Amino acid sequence: xxxxxxxxxxxxRLRAAGLRPTRQRxxxxxxxxxxxxxxxxxxxxxxxxSAAGIAVSLATIYNTLHQFTEAGxxxxxxxEPGRSYFDTNTADHxxxxxxxxxxxxxxxxxxxxxxxxxxxxxxxxxxxxDIIVRIRPGP
Amino acid sequence: xxxxxxxxxxxxRLRAAGLRPTRQRxxxxxxxxxxxxxxxxxxxxxxxxSAAGIAVSLATIYNTLHQFTEAGxxxxxxxEPGRSYFDTNTADHxxxxxxxxxxxxxxxxxxxxxxxxxxxxxxxxxxxxDIIVRIRPGP
DNA sequence: TCGCAGATTAAATTCATTCTAATCTATTGA
DNA sequence: TCAATAGATTAGAATGAATTTAATCTGCGA
Numbered sequence: 001x002x003x004x005x006x007x008x009x010x011x012x013r014l015r016a017a018g019l020r021p022t023r024q025r026x027x028x029x030x031x032x033x034x035x036x037x038x039x040x041x042x043x044x045x046x047x048x049x050s051a052a053g054i055a056v057s058l059a060t061i062y063n064t065l066h067q068f069t070e071a072g073x074x075x076x077x078x079x080e081p082g083r084s085y086f087d088t089n090t091a092d093h094x095x096x097x098x099x100x101x102x103x104x105x106x107x108x109x110x111x112x113x114x115x116x117x118x119x120x121x122x123x124x125x126x127x128x129x130d131i132i133v134r135i136r137p138g139p
Numbered sequence: 140x141x142x143x144x145x146x147x148x149x150x151x152r153l154r155a156a157g158l159r160p161t162r163q164r165x166x167x168x169x170x171x172x173x174x175x176x177x178x179x180x181x182x183x184x185x186x187x188x189s190a191a192g193i194a195v196s197l198a199t200i201y202n203t204l205h206q207f208t209e210a211g212x213x214x215x216x217x218x219e220p221g222r223s224y225f226d227t228n229t230a231d232h233x234x235x236x237x238x239x240x241x242x243x244x245x246x247x248x249x250x251x252x253x254x255x256x257x258x259x260x261x262x263x264x265x266x267x268x269d270i271i272v273r274i275r276p277g278p
Numbered sequence: 279t280c281g282c283a284g285a286t287t288a289a290a291t292t293c294a295t296t297c298t299a300a301t302c303t304a305t306t307g308a
Numbered sequence: 309t310c311a312a313t314a315g316a317t318t319a320g321a322a323t324g325a326a327t328t329t330a331a332t333c334t335g336c337g338a
Contacts, residue, residue, distance in 0.1 A: 020335060022285060042325080057287050062326065076220075082295075082325065084220040096259060099266070111255040117272065118246060120235060125277030127238070131253065131270050138264030159304060161316060181294080196318050201295065221294065221326075 010034065017071035027054045028064050032074070037089040039077065039104040045086075077104060079132055094131035107133065149173065156210035166193045167203050171213065176228040178216065178243040184225075216243060218271055233270035246272065 010029045014021040031048055032038065040048075042061045049056045056064075065086050068074040077085040079097045085104055092109040112131075120126050149168045153160040170187055171177065179187075181200050188195045195203075204225050207213040216224040218236045224243055231248040251270075259265050 020284070022335070024286070058325095059288080059327080060286055063285080078217060078220050081215075081217055081223045082221065084325085096263075098260075098263060105260060107257060112253065113255055114251065114253050114270065116250040116252055120272065120274045121237075121244060123276060124235075124237060124274040127273045127275050129270065129272050131268065133256065133259065133268050134266045135259045135263040136266050137262060159315070161304070163317070197294095198296080198319080199317055202316080223294085 008034070013073065017068075017073060019067060019071060024054075024056045024060050025064055025067075027052075028056065028061070029068070029073070032068070032086075032088050035088075037087075037106060039085045039087050041083055041085055077130075079104065094133070096133045096135050098135050098137075100136055107131070147173075152212065156207075156212060158206060158210060163193075163195045163199050164203055164206075166191075167195065167200070168207070168212070171207070171225075171227050174227075176226075176245060178224045178226050180222055180224055217269075218243065233272070235272045235274050237274050237276075239275055246270070 008030070010026065010033055011021050013033070014025060014029060019025060028045065028049065031045065031052065031054075032040070042058065042065060045065070046056070046058055046061045049061070065074065069076050069086065072090060073088075075087045075090050077087050077095060079085060079095065080099070080102065083102075087104070087106075089106055094107040094109065094112065096105040096107060097103070098105075114129065114131070117129075147169070149165065149172055150160050152172070153164060153168060158164060167184065167188065170184065170191065170193075171179070181197065181204060184204070185195070185197055185200045188200070204213065208215050208225065211229060212227075214226045214229050216226050216234060218224060218234065219238070219241065222241075226243070226245075228245055233246040233248065233251065235244040235246060236242070237244075253268065253270070256268075
């Protein structure tokens with residue numbers, strides 16, 4: 001009996017996205033969306049949920065992450081082979097990625113601009129431009 | 140008795156990289172480096188080698204791709220979760236990526252510029268900036 | 279309250295990639 | 309030239325992320 005009182009905006013966001021607010025989805029949405037900008041893997045979120053006393057299967061974690069992504073509540077960041085990150089910041093932005101630590105850090109799109117991009121191949125349109133600045137411990 | 144006559148520049152490139160020019164490495168280097176700019180997965184290269192009558196184990200394909208990458212003969216492009224592409228174009232450039240077809244296409248870095256990039260987090264340095272323009276079939 | 283479409287689940291499965299331990303081979307120095 | 313050996317290749321097993329399956333559960337509208 002706890003955490004259930006505030007019929008939070010999270011519930012509204014789920015409904016707005018056409019997602020049934022089940023126990024699991026609500027709990028995951030709270031973890032993801034009520035803690036500022038985050039970058040998580042499925043595994044991390046699963047551990048976090050367990051630690052918080054929420055029993056959710058890995059399959060549901062994956063389902064939920066993908067549904068949230070389709071619904072625009074999350075964005076996927078492909079940065080490393082063999083591991084997917086999900087980003088709670090859905091605003092237009094880019095990333096620093098440290099290959100040593102696996103850490104992702106947002107770069108707001110403000111002030112950042114790319115010029116000289118050629119036209120996309122004919123018959124295609126641009127869906128998104130991802131900029132990944134790969135960094136490493138250094139000077 | 141075939142394909143062995145021209146003591147090709149490929150052999151020199153392997154030696155220069157400190158890689159012993161074994162039968163397998165030479166064959167793969169020829170497939171990769173004597174056919175213009177290419178983007179291949181391990182699986183694709185393995186099929187191609189088989190088709191060319193060269194028996195190379197998948198383990199060797201992976202070893203070779205990584206060694207070539209370390210040696211600067213290839214570059215890895217991380218674009219899709221769960222699949223690594225290796226790029227024979229080692230010049231400074233970026234990519235169009237079509238999520239429908241899995242097709243990669245080079246964007247030369249000429250004329251392309253990014254402005255307004257913030258400093259990397261302190262204690263780190265930039266290793267590389269990757270720009271992936273995600274496209275889809277469209278208007 | 280009931281019924282069911284949609285959601286969750288454990289378990290099995292897939293797929294890319296890496297590891298292991300045994301076998302082979304390019305190179306070097308006698 | 310040849311034998312020794314460090315490094316390379318290999319089949320097959322193992323790993324790990326992600327997906328599928330088929331059964332069970334649960335929001336929610338009637």
